[in-house]
Amino acid sequence: MAKRQGRVQPPQTPEPSVAPAGRAPEPERIGETVRVLIIDDEPNVIQSLGDILKTHGMESLGALYGEEGIRLATEESPDVILLDSRMPGISGFDVCTILKQEEHTRHIPIIFLTGRDITEENVVRGLELGAYDYITKPYRVAELLSRIRVMARIKFAEQRARELSVTDELTGLYNRRFLLQRLEEELSRARRYRLPLTCVLIDLDNFKRVNDDHGHQAGDHVLRQVGQLLRHECRKEDILARYGGEEFTVVLSGDEQDGRGASERLRHRLETSPLTMDGATVTITASFGVACYPTHMPEGDLSALLHLADVALYQAKRAGRNRVVTYSRDFEPDKGPEPQAQGS
Ligand code: GH3
Ligand code: MG
Ligand code: MG
DSSP: OGGGTTOOOOOSSOOOOOSOTTSOOOOOOTTSOOEEEEEESOHHHHHHHHHHHHHTTOEEEEEESHHHHHHHHHHHOOSEEEEESOOSSSOHHHHHHHHHHSTTTTTSOEEEEEOTTOOHHHHHHHHHTTOOEEEESSOOHHHHHHHHHHHHHHHHHHHHHHHHHHBOTTTOSBOHHHHHHHHHHHHHHHHHHTOOEEEEEEEETTHHHHHHHHOHHHHHHHHHHHHHHHHHHSOTTSEEEEEETTEEEEEEESOHHHHHHHHHHHHHHHHTOOEEETTEEEOOOEEEEEEEETTTOSSOOHHHHHHHHHHHHHHHHHTTSSSEEEOOGGGOGGGOSOOOOTTO
C-alpha cells in the first residue's frame, strides 16, 4: 500500500540467475551422479580418466582442446571440470578465464591438471583465475577421486546457498531480494530495447481475518496455496515473487493491457478457487495494482515503478478490494499533469 513508499531499496549486489524466471529453483541434486568434464589435448588422457571416473560411479564427458571444452561446459553444465593447463591454441588458463566470466559456467569448480614441470607461479596463477584446486600428472587415482568429490560437494553446497538466497521459505516462490534485483535488470533491458514492462502488486484482502479466525498456521497454509495457484497461473517468463507478508508481485514483459489481462486472470482464478483450511474451505480474494513502463513512468527506477503500482493497489483497496486497478496520474493530483512517454 502507499505507506510502503520509500522502503524499497535497489539491491546492492547482483545475484546470479539460478533458475528459469518465474519460479524458484527445485531442491538441488545431492546423491546424484557427479558429472565431470575432462578438457585435455591428449585423447588417451581423456579416455583413461573417463574410464576411471566411470568405474567409480561418476559420469564423464571429454573435450579435446579448449574450444570444445568451453562449448561442452556451457551446453552440459557439468559438476566439476578437470582442465589441462597446457594445451595448444586456447590454454587451460584462458579456458578458465573465459568460464569464470560467463554467468552460466562461473560456478562450476575447476581442477587444473598440470604436468610435473608445473611451477609455483603457474599454480598461483590458476588458483587466482578462479580454479579451486590443481593436481599434477601422473595423478594418484584415489586422491584424484577424493578431490573431485570434495569439489562436487562444494559445488552442490554453493548452489543450494544461492537457491536459498533467492527463495521465499514459506511459499517456495522467489523472494523480495530476487524480485528487486530482477526488476532492476528487466527495467534496464526494457529501456535499452524500448520494450514495455509491467509491475503488478497483489495484496490479499482482509487476510488478517484469516489469521484471527483460524490461527497463524492456517494462515500460512493459505499463503502457500495462494503461492501455488499464482505460480500455476503465471507464464514461465513472468517473474513471480512473494513481496512480503500477504503480498505478491508479478513482473511481466508487456504493456498496460497485458498487465491488466494477466491480473484479471489471476484475480478471477483466486476468487473462483476455494482453498482448504482446517478441513473447511475458504475463498480468498486479492487486490491488484498495475503500473507500466514507459506508459506510467517514462523516467525513473524500480522504486518509482513499485511506488506507482502501490498507489494503484491502494486505490483498488479503497474502491472495495477484489479488483484490478491500473495506475493513473489522477490518483496523485499533487504531481501535476501526466508526462509524455518518449516514443509512444
Ligand atoms: P487489506 O485487505 O487491507 O489488505 O487487509 P489485510 O488484513 O490483508 O491487511 P493488513 O495489512 O491489516 O494485515 C495483513 C495480515 O497479513 C496481518 C498479518 O498477520 C498477515 N500476515 C502477514 N504475513 C504473514 C505470514 O507470513 N503468515 C501469516 N499466517 N499471516 C501473515
Ligand atoms: Mg498487506
Ligand atoms: Mg492484505
